[in-house]
Amino acid sequence: MSPSSQTTGPEQQGETGPIGAARAALASIPPPPWRWTGTRNYGGPALVTDHSGQQYLLGAAKPTDATGEELLDPTDDSPVYGDLMFRDQRDGAKYAVMRPGAEMAVGRTSYDPDSIVDVDNPVARWLRDAPQHLADALAAVDQLRAERDAWRGRALDAENRDHVSEACIDCGTTLTSCPTHSPRAVVRHLTAELAETRSRVGELEQRLHAACMTRTWTNEDGKKFVFVEDIAPALLGKPGAADLPEPVSEQSIRNQIADDFTKFGERQDTLSWGEAVVIAREGLCRCRGGRKPCQDGGAR
Structure with a gap:
């Protein structure tokens, strides 16, 4: 899927209000679509663009000690990775809890469960899809505006038809004398x-x-x-x-x-x-x- 267009037309330039704020916010980030990737045991899920060389947008940082050095696992001296935490409420649970992303990660296949392709969590899905939702909503606003302007033009044309002599496309007579469309x-x-x-x-x-x-x-x-x-x-x-x-x-x-x-x-x-x-x-x-x-x- 190609990234959504974030260009602005003449009516959009300098636009204010909620629509203008939404356009500015969308233009300030890499365009959608986005997706989740990463490795379950090495930092958990990371949010990236699904285009343009997979730009990283959100991920967990490695914990460090007081000197700024990365923490190592004392058992094998391997780096200790962090993980993103998501608000999550399982079916039947009374309260929501903060759950590590690696626990809810969706593996690539049954034989490669550590390679993350998605996160089974509503917050994660919202973070992934929100830019696309916003881009689609703004596109719908532009389409409605275009339809509004077209209807305005038709209304103005209808008001002036008594003074117009163009031919009717159905019968060939002038609009003022057409028995059906005058x-x-x-x-x-x-x-x-x-x-x-x-x-x-x-x-x-x-x-x-x-x-x-x-x-x-x-x-x-x-x-x-x-x-x-x-x-x-x-x-x-x-x-x-x-x-x-x-x-x-x-x-x-x-x-x-x-x-x-x-x-x-x-x-x-x-x-x-x-x-x-x-x-x-x-x-x-x-x-x-x-x-x-x-x-x-x-x-x-």
């Missing part, structure tokens, strides 16, 4: 979807009201309950739901939206993309001939 065609489509959604919301509100009005019963303990067969028709919209009013018809909603556009046209000749969407979604305010209360100067 701003007014899109508004008609969105208006139809809005009417259907409003009708569905009204129906669900009526079902919920009918469910709340379901008759309740009381048992010997004073606890209230309802029977499934009593409440199911209201929740599922089946015939038999008590006092379930008729939902608002889609046609009546379409008529109201059409009336709003008509009244707007009586006062103003042009209709921008943003105004059309707001009128279709929220209704026409009173200052423009509609029934909706005006808020901060009406729809814009």
